[in-house]
Amino acid sequence: MQNNGVVFKGDLEGLIIILHDEFDFSVIKDELKSKFIQAGDFFDDDMIVRIKLGRRHLSLKEKKELIKIFKNQNGISVIEFINNDNRFVDSKEEGDTLLIKRTVRSGQTIRFEGNIVIRGDVNPGAEIVAGGDIVIMGYFRGIGHAGAKGDVDATISAFRLEPAQLRIANCITRAPDIPVNSPDTPEIAFLKEKHIIIDHL
Amino acid sequence: MGKCIVITSGKGGVGKTTTSANLGTGLAKLGKRVVLIDADIGLRNLDVVLGLENRIVYDIVDVVEGNCRLEQALIKDKRYSSLCLLPAAQTRDKTAVNPDQMKELCEKLKKDFDYIVIDSPAGIEQGFKNAIAGADRALVVTTPEVSAVRDADRIIGMLEAEGLYDPELIINRVRIDMMNRGDMMNIEDMIEILAIKLLGVVPEDEKIVISTNKGEPVVLSDSSQSGEAFWNITRRLEGEEIPLISLEEGMLDRFKRIVGLR
Numbered sequence: 001m002q003n004n005g006v007v008f009k010g011d012l013e014g015l016i017i018i019l020h021d022e023f024d025f026s027v028i029k030d031e032l033k034s035k036f037i038q039a040g041d042f043f044d045d046d047m048i049v050r051i052k053l054g055r056r057h058l059s060l061k062e063k064k065e066l067i068k069i070f071k072n073q074n075g076i077s078v079i080e081f082i083n084n085d086n087r088f089v090d091s092k093e094e095g096d097t098l099l100i101k102r103t104v105r106s107g108q109t110i111r112f113e114g115n116i117v118i119r120g121d122v123n124p125g126a127e128i129v130a131g132g133d134i135v136i137m138g139y140f141r142g143i144g145h146a147g148a149k150g151d152v153d154a155t156i157s158a159f160r161l162e163p164a165q166l167r168i169a170n171c172i173t174r175a176p177d178i179p180v181n182s183p184d185t186p187e188i189a190f191l192k193e194k195h196i197i198i199d200h201l
Numbered sequence: 202m203g204k205c206i207v208i209t210s211g212k213g214g215v216g217k218t219t220t221s222a223n224l225g226t227g228l229a230k231l232g233k234r235v236v237l238i239d240a241d242i243g244l245r246n247l248d249v250v251l252g253l254e255n256r257i258v259y260d261i262v263d264v265v266e267g268n269c270r271l272e273q274a275l276i277k278d279k280r281y282s283s284l285c286l287l288p289a290a291q292t293r294d295k296t297a298v299n300p301d302q303m304k305e306l307c308e309k310l311k312k313d314f315d316y317i318v319i320d321s322p323a324g325i326e327q328g329f330k331n332a333i334a335g336a337d338r339a340l341v342v343t344t345p346e347v348s349a350v351r352d353a354d355r356i357i358g359m360l361e362a363e364g365l366y367d368p369e370l371i372i373n374r375v376r377i378d379m380m381n382r383g384d385m386m387n388i389e390d391m392i393e394i395l396a397i398k399l400l401g402v403v404p405e406d407e408k409i410v411i412s413t414n415k416g417e418p419v420v421l422s423d424s425s426q427s428g429e430a431f432w433n434i435t436r437r438l439e440g441e442e443i444p445l446i447s448l449e450e451g452m453l454d455r456f457k458r459i460v461g462l463r
Contacts (some may be wrong), residue, residue: 103396105358106351123354123394141394 006031008039014048021054025062029069036073050080057083095132104128104142113149124164130154136161143167147191157188157201166196203234203311206318206438207336209360211352213323215344216373219409220431221320222250223420224340227435229284230420233315236275236285238306240332241322242297245289252279252416253286262290262297264306271309280421285314295327300334307335325359333360339368340400345375345386354395369400371434376405401434402445403427 005023009016019028049070058066063081070079096114106125110116115132126142128134133155134146140158145167147154152169162182165174166189173196186201208221218241225237239247242262248254259274264287278284287310290297310317321332333339339360343353353370360368372388379385392399406427412419419428420435433443 102361105361106355108358121394121396125351125355139393 006035008035014050016050016052018052019054019056021056025056025058029065032066032069036069039073048080050082052082054083097132098130103138106142122158133157144189146189152191155188155190157186159186160184161187161189161198168196171196203314204316204338205307205311205336206316206338206340207321207333207365208318208340208342209321209329209332209356210323210342210349211325211329211356212343212349215342215349216403216409217323217342218246218250218320219413219419220340220342220371220373220403221247221318223418223428223431224435224438225284225316225318226251226278226281226418227420227432228316228318228438229278229281231435231439232283233439234283234313235281235316235318236287236310236314238287238310238317238319239289240303240319240328242289242328243291243294244322245291247320248276248286248288249416250413251286251418253288254416257288260288260290261306262293265298265302271306295322295331298331299327300330303331303334305335325355329356329359330363333363333365336365339365340371341368341395341397342371342373343391343395344373345380345388345391347386350386350391350394357395357397367398369398370395371401371403372399373403374405375402399445400437401430403430403434 005020005028007018007020009018017032019032051066058081067079098110098112098114098116100110100116100118101120103120104110104118104122104126106123109127109129110118111129113131115134116128116130117135117137118128119137121138122128122136122140122142122144124141127145128142129145129148131149132146132151134144134157136158138158139160139162141162141164143165144156144163146156147169150169154168156166156168160182163175165172168189168191171191171194183200187198188201189196189198191197208217208224210217221237225235228235237247237251238261239245241247248257253276256276259269261274263269264271264274275285275287278286307317317335319332319336322328341353341356343349357368370392372391375388376385380387388399388402404426406419406425408419408422408425409427412422419425420431422428436443
């Protein structure tokens with residue numbers, strides 16, 4: 001039962017119950033019930049409860065089911081549902097991302113401290129340098145440097161990965177002299193023990 | 202108001218001047234008033250390809266510096282009176298003209314001509330910047346070689362940076378036999394990389410050499426494949442929808458050629 005799909009937190013205003021949005025609604029419901037059983041008579045005074053739903057959207061029926069659980073519990077008076085409408089990951093955690101909506105051509109360089117996403121091709125002679133990851137939604141035939149500030153976990157992925165040269169952190173690799181037939185599938189390059197590995201995405 | 206078209210490539214020797222001469226002549230053949238500008242100051246060629254070299258008195262630098270009036274420097278073509286050439290200076294270099302002067306020149310010419318065709322020099326330096334300064338539309342010439350395609354890609358990027366979006370592509374010196382054998386980059390691969398509209402494909406043709414040496418643009422001869430290709434490109438420039446000619450020589454054509462009908 002220790003799913004941690006339900007987390008209780010307190011602050012000055014009252015109780016915050018976080019219902020993690022990755023879990024199934026029925027799992028959340030069961031966990032919530034058992035948590036209340038454990039809590040017993042903890043909720044004695046009139047307590048304001050705020051429920052954080054994350055990205056989960058509840059139907060009216062589901063909301064009523066939750067309210068029913070709360071009503072069975074003594075001491076809880078006001079319930080507020082809080083939806084986190086920001087569907088994107090906090091950019092401070094993952095780093096900012098630059099989106100380029102065009103073909104990057106020979107002689108052009110794209111440099112950015114965070115991640116770079118290119119919706120287009122990167123042609124031979126073009127250079128993409130990112131502090132974070134690089135994602136190319138098209139052909140990647142240029143030079144790519146991910147994790148340019150030393151992030152060894154950075155990756156370079158492309159719908160078609162046919163680069164002249166790949167660099168991740170301080171490691172470097174180049175295309176073989178004899179052209180290989182690269183697969184018609186997306187691929188990802190990442191660093192493993194100081195070697196750049198290319199795998200299916 | 203006329204339209205100003207620049208013909209450029211980045212790499213040298215891919216056929217910018219030949220293309221300029223043929224498209225300019227072709228447009229004049231369609232009855233348009235055309236002025237060809239040779240922007241390759243110091244290495245002028247367009248006058249030779251058109252067979253007009255011995256008529257040059259004033260050139261583009263003279264116009265810009267005010268040594269003559271614009272009309273004095275324009276050389277009338279031998280074949281079409283609606284075609285003019287503004288030749289480059291041979292004794293100066295690219296720095297003799299700047300982009301602003303070029304822009305002004307194009308604006309002036311637009312009033313009197315339907316088309317201004319600018320033959321750009323190779324490279325990406327000032328000569329190129331001068332050539333594209335006044336242009337409304339750009340044609341990029343390339344050949345089926347990795348180096349030429351790479352340069353074309355660079356040029357397309359630079360054109361876009363200068364606000365000349367949607368340039369169109371002319372693939373020159375195509376040898377269909379080599380392409381079929383896989384010894385030459387094929388057209389689909391080139392378009393896939395460059396990702397711009399294809400305006401036409403010109404086959405490699407020894408008649409080009411002959412016509413260049415004679416100063417007679419090949420577009421005027423009815424019997425050459427390259428001339429036909431340039432003629433089709435000219436008409437596409439004017440907005441006509443013409444399918445790309447099949448470069449594969451059919452059996453019948455080959456037979457006709459052997460017996461001398463073509």
